[in-house]
Amino acid sequence: MKISKRVFIFFAFTLFSVSCSSSDSPADERVSSTEVTTTSIVAEDSEEDKDENDSSPPIEESRDSSYIFDQNRLHTFELVLPQSALDELDADPMAEEYVEGELVFEGETIGPVGIRYKGSVGAWVGCVGSGEIFADGGAKACTKLSMKVKINWDDPDAEFFGLRKLQFHSQNLDQTHMHERLGYWLFREMGVPAPQSVHARLVVNGEFVGLFALTEQIDGRFTRHNFEDGTGNLYKEVWPLRSNGEPRTGEEFYEGLKTNENDDDLDMSQMVSFAEQIATKEDMQETMRQWMDIEEIISYAIVDRSIRNDDGAFHWYCSFEEANFGNECNNHNFYWYSNPSTGKVHLIPWDLDNSFENILFDANPVTPIPDKWGETRNGCEPFSYGMWNLTQRSAACDKITYTWTTFDEEYERIYNEFMQGPFAKEQVESLLDTWEEQIAPVVREAAETHDDALRFEMWQNALNRFRQSLAHARGEEIPKEFFNSSGRFNDIEIPTSNPNGSLNMEDLSGLTEIKLSITPEPIPGQPWTGVLRGEGLTPGLPSAVFGCPGSSLPNIDLCNMSNMLAIAFANEDGEIETEEFSVPRIPSEGGCFLVGNSGPDRQPNTGDEQGGFICTD
Structure with a gap:
């Protein structure tokens, strides 16, 4: 296969993880030693409970949600369901319809329970159908999708450790895997009623799926606890x-x-x-x-x-x-x-x-x-x-x-x-260090098991950036390479010649001497992990890397609906080299990587708006 390169000046469409996802989250926390346990589950959509941390009591002694949301434990849950039912879920995750199954937790089988995928808008980004952002349906395309388990599937009074719903959030758009857990912890520490959230290891029909955020459902049980x-x-x-x-x-x-x-x-x-x-x-x-x-x-x-x-x-x-x-x-x-x-x-x-x-x-x-x-x-x-x-x-x-x-x-x-108090450096760093140690084996397990899982090194890099962003939020000075003044991308505009928000090839005019390369060579239909390099960009400015289907030329109509893949700052020589990033699957018809930066200090039309693309052919 050959790599086709074409470079144009264009208004850079940069797509990071898209928001407006409708996922649920429980959070409560205090941390010490970590204990990993195993559990199996079947799930549906609902609401439930919240609890303070217990000092890891045995399961027989604690049948309330404090055991499930114990910050010192990393539980494993297993969902068991007929293959035909799983196939039904995978065929159309956005239908969010329950199928019947069982939940297995620490050797105990709970069932029948309802199980389905869950989410809205951002939760499906790149993971259903052909991988577009605002998909309106299609089959499952990623290993991990958020899931919901309904404990009271056929018995309205059934509970599991005081809970009637379990919510497993995929964290596909959060490379740190810490947003929910830390965010809810901070709210709760400041006296705000908020769900508890911990991490969990999820297995479906005997196959390890990955690390999830197990976040408490906000419902009647939540209000009675808070x-x-x-x-x-x-x-x-x-x-x-x-x-x-x-x-x-x-x-x-x-x-x-x-x-x-x-x-x-x-x-x-x-x-x-x-x-x-x-x-x-x-x-x-x-x-x-x-x-x-x-x-x-x-x-x-x-x-x-x-x-x-x-x-x-x-x-x-x-x-x-x-x-x-x-x-x-x-x-x-x-x-x-x-x-x-x-x-x-x-x-x-x-x-x-x-x-x-x-x-x-x-x-x-x-x-x-x-x-x-x-x-x-x-x-x-x-x-x-x-x-x-x-x-x-x-x-x-x-x-x-x-x-x-x-x-x-x-x-x-x-x-x-x-x-x-809660946001002080010593407090937050202690939490992150403990949680990082707790989940690291599962992050590594996922990376070694699934081609589309977050690479372990990428997770560590994301955590490093996360710590720097928290330091900046506290008013501390951070290394220049981590910091870019807020709003730098806001001068990126959609051309008025195409008001529906997409670009035409005619909009990509004026060749410029930008050179792009990707390593290793992507193979259509296969997952890809590698690095993108570029020359001839504006020194000191961030360049956004995003992807869309295409062979030789990008399918521009889909590019503004693609997910942001990486960002890199050009050095003083105008060169960029991204950190290693991954694409769950290169489109079978071919794929393109687009790169663009937008000119300094939010000033549009400065002549510094640059971009290029490199496609499989």
């Missing part, structure tokens, strides 16, 4: 105010209700009243104190902004079709709980797999939030931002969020407590 009165209503992704400031109706809250929905005496007046009073009252701070625990919600905001949870409650997406947000601006990845005894409402974080990504620079093409806490822009009208030029609205334009931003004294005090 609140003295957990019998209240739990709502998913219903913000009390619409983007125009009007309060949500009872019907809208009911659509997001996750508990008590079948109660004859269902009462949603607490949440409806909260929305109505926030929308109409003048004294916002006093009203907010009446309805919320200010220490708790300011702690939520501080953790959220420190870890750049940019795909959470403070990102108001506008008209983002692929995420089904409709025509108005909406946020997602959160729950509300209304406590009937205290009259307070509580915000609960959810889906942290894309957190931490944008600390050093805007690495994700979808999620970056440009505003600092309390800032607004564009007169509170939607504005375009990020690599994909998507529209969003400033979070502080929402009356609820704006009110939180006015608690300046509380924010400063709690921020200092966070930086000197």
